[in-house]
Amino acid sequence: MNAINASSVASIRSPKSLAEICADVRAGRSSARVRVDAFLAEIAARDGEIHAFNEVHADAARAAADAIDATVKAGRDPGTLAGAVIAIKDNIVMREGHTTCSSKMLANYRSPFDATVIERLRAAGAIFIGKTNLDEFAMGSSTENSAFGATRNPWDTSRVPGGSSGGSAAAVAAGFCDASLGSDTGGSIRQPAALCGCVGFKPTYGRVSRYGLVAFGSSLDQIGPFAHSVADAALVYDTIVGRDALDSTTADSPSTPLAAKVAEPLTKLRIGVPREYRSDANAPAVAAVLEKAIVAAKALGAEIVDIDLPLTDIGISTYYVIAPAEASSNLARYDGIRYGHRASLAPGDDLEDLYSKSRAEGFGPEVQRRIMLGTYVLSSGYYDAYYKRALQARRLIKEEFDRAFTQCDVVLGPTSPVVAFPFGGKKDPLSMYLCDVYTVNTNIAGIPGISFNGGYADELGTKLPVGLQLQAPAFAEETLLRAAAMLERACAD
Amino acid sequence: MSEALSDADIRHVAKLSRLRVEDSQVSAMRTQLTSILGHISKLQALPTEGVEPMAHPMRIVNRLGEDEPKPCMPVEEFLKNAPAVVDRFLAVPKVLGEGGGA
Numbered sequence: 006m007n008a009i010n011a012s013s014v015a016s017i018r019s020p021k022s023l024a025e026i027c028a029d030v031r032a033g034r035s036s037a038r039v040r041v042d043a044f045l046a047e048i049a050a051r052d053g054e055i056h057a058f059n060e061v062h063a064d065a066a067r068a069a070a071d072a073i074d075a076t077v078k079a080g081r082d083p084g085t086l087a088g089a090v091i092a093i094k095d096n097i098v099m100r101e102g103h104t105t106c107s108s109k110m111l112a113n114y115r116s117p118f119d120a121t122v123i124e125r126l127r128a129a130g131a132i133f134i135g136k137t138n139l140d141e142f143a144m145g146s147s148t149e150n151s152a153f154g155a156t157r158n159p160w161d162t163s164r165v166p167g168g169s170s171g172g173s174a175a176a177v178a179a180g181f182c183d184a185s186l187g188s189d190t191g192g193s194i195r196q197p198a199a200l201c202g203c204v205g206f207k208p209t210y211g212r213v214s215r216y217g218l219v220a221f222g223s224s225l226d227q228i229g230p231f232a233h234s235v236a237d238a239a240l241v242y243d244t245i246v247g248r249d250a251l252d253s254t255t256a257d258s259p260s261t262p263l264a265a266k267v268a269e270p271l272t273k274l275r276i277g278v279p280r281e282y283r284s285d286a287n288a289p290a291v292a293a294v295l296e297k298a299i300v301a302a303k304a305l306g307a308e309i310v311d312i313d314l315p316l317t318d319i320g321i322s323t324y325y326v327i328a329p330a331e332a333s334s335n336l337a338r339y340d341g342i343r344y345g346h347r348a349s350l351a352p353g354d355d356l357e358d359l360y361s362k363s364r365a366e367g368f369g370p371e372v373q374r375r376i377m378l379g380t381y382v383l384s385s386g387y388y389d390a391y392y393k394r395a396l397q398a399r400r401l402i403k404e405e406f407d408r409a410f411t412q413c414d415v416v417l418g419p420t421s422p423v424v425a426f427p428f429g430g431k432k433d434p435l436s437m438y439l440c441d442v443y444t445v446n447t448n449i450a451g452i453p454g455i456s457f458n459g460g461y462a463d464e465l466g467t468k469l470p471v472g473l474q475l476q477a478p479a480f481a482e483e484t485l486l487r488a489a490a491m492l493e494r495a496c497a498d
Numbered sequence: 499m500s501e502a503l504s505d506a507d508i509r510h511v512a513k514l515s516r517l518r519v520e521d522s523q524v525s526a527m528r529t530q531l532t533s534i535l536g537h538i539s540k541l542q543a544l545p546t547e548g549v550e551p552m553a554h555p556m557r558i559v560n561r562l563g564e565d566e567p568k569p570c571m572p573v574e575e576f577l578k579n580a581p582a583v584v585d586r587f588l589a590v591p592k593v594l595g596e597g598g599g600a
Contacts, residue, residue, distance in 0.1 A: 321537070322539075343576075345579075355593075356591055361512075364517050377515050394544070396553055403552060438537075479555070
């Protein structure tokens with residue numbers, strides 16, 4: 006039995022919400038330093054097995070905690086997230102330690118600046134405990150593509166935590182932090198949250214600044230939180246949301262604080278359930294959890310609306326053109342010249358050899374595959390057939406969601422058709438890509454999505470979490486989070 | 499459009515991608531990319547006549563910042579991550595001259 010087991014995970018969890026925990030720290034009823042030391046002890050004891058972290062910033066976290074406690078003692082307010090212990094996906098830059106993207110290419114990279122999300126969290130009193138593992142450059146759905154070794158699922162260490170933000174999901178699920186940040190290009194927050202049994206929230210494109218997030222697919226990427234509950238995720242989101250002069254794609258739409266609002270139930274909620282999301286491809290336990298949630302939602306007074314999203318299936322093809330195309334362009338910057346891995350040259354090698362050798366040595370197989378794929382679909386003769394057509398499909402997918410949201414307020418379905426799978430279970434790249442069927446269209450349309458735990462599967466005696474996903478129209482985060490909090494409670498009963 | 503890729507296609511795309519590919523890798527790459535492109539080719543069956551391509555989820559208009567000079571990152575900070583430095587410059591292999599690839 007490889008499981009750390011669910012009860013030990015649950016026992017670490019504080020019964021208090023993150024807002025209550027921070028209120029205690031702000032009022033001096035609880036010490037940030039004591040909290041940090043407790044998390045560091047958990048990490049020291051169990052992260053050898055889980056490998057959620059690429060790097061633990063023990064000294065910096067202790068110093069930050071001491072500063073918070075001193076601020077409270079001096080009678081000043083350290084901020085709304087005072088003492089919140091947060092782990093950061095290792096593709097978000099910060100001055101402490103390295104930012105590696107779990108790639109050999111950036112193994113020694115130290116950022117000279119902080120991402121905007123880091124600045125905002127720091128200013129609110131959050132404490133950063135370390136950098137979490139990911140599929141190299143956020144490309145993957147299992148965190149097996151890390152150059153530094155895979156992360157293991159805390160529920161069963163013979164299984165993957167999902168990806169690409171597998172380390173951030175596992176860190177929350179294992180009780181190594183209060184919350185974490187991930188990035189979501191095609192499901193990389195929501196799918197690992199589902200497989201690890203925590204909450205993972207991808208905001209509307211443009212809600213959260215991407216400044217300091219290492220670029221993968223720039224029209225798809227969005228930073229968001231992992232947390233133990235929808236309310237905790239909302240509190241972190243409230244801190245990082247908003248316009249940033251350093252990211253011209255951040256939206257002007259105002260966001261009112263949501264953490265205090267998520268507990269308010271919605272009285273007239275229409276939940277759309279697409280026929281395509283009740284697919285035969287769903288694992289039986291996934292299908293059962295979805296049907297149970299639908300019954301629970303009805304009991305809460307929500308109206309269930311059967312809807313159609315026939316383009317669900319074309320999403321994978323669309324995504325695996327657009328994302329690699331953007332990645333092939335974004336990753337062109339890793340050329341061995343200004344930063345990152347540089348290959349040693351043989352006599353007679355020229356600049357072209359420096360580029361191609363450095364990139365072949367620095368990037369792992371999946372990253373190289375996606376660069377090749379993206380280059381191919383953008384190349385002369387294939388651009389119209391692949392890239393242009395994918396952009397047309399993108400508009401059709403967005404319009405399909407627009408129509409669906411005239412019939413319902415939120416769309417409910419599984420986050421992933423499968424539960425956490427064993428290591429090596431999806432060796433063929435295409436079979437791994439197909440797992441993203443319910444998450445990629447959210448990014449293609451730029452709308453928000455959240456995954457929360459809907460129930461559990463019993464896989465030969467091992468209890469594994471099953472995630473459910475809600476999606477909402479662009480900028481309708483308040484509806485999304487309030488609906489998610491309602492269903493989260495209903496599914497837990 | 500879902501025809502199989504050839505070894506020459508793989509070498510060409512690798513060259514465009516600035517990725518050195520060993521001969522031993524070509525065949526596996528060809529198989530994997532052909533399989534992925536086969537799936538992606540579903541797009542060809544989608545009726546898209548007259549649909550305007552959508553490159554971005556937001557209606558983006560150019561956004562201009564205030565034209566205020568601000569200090570930039572010190573060169574020393576920038577060079578800390580550089581793989582090879584000569585004085586205050588990034589060092590690169592010879593670009594011009596005998597044996598050069600330029």
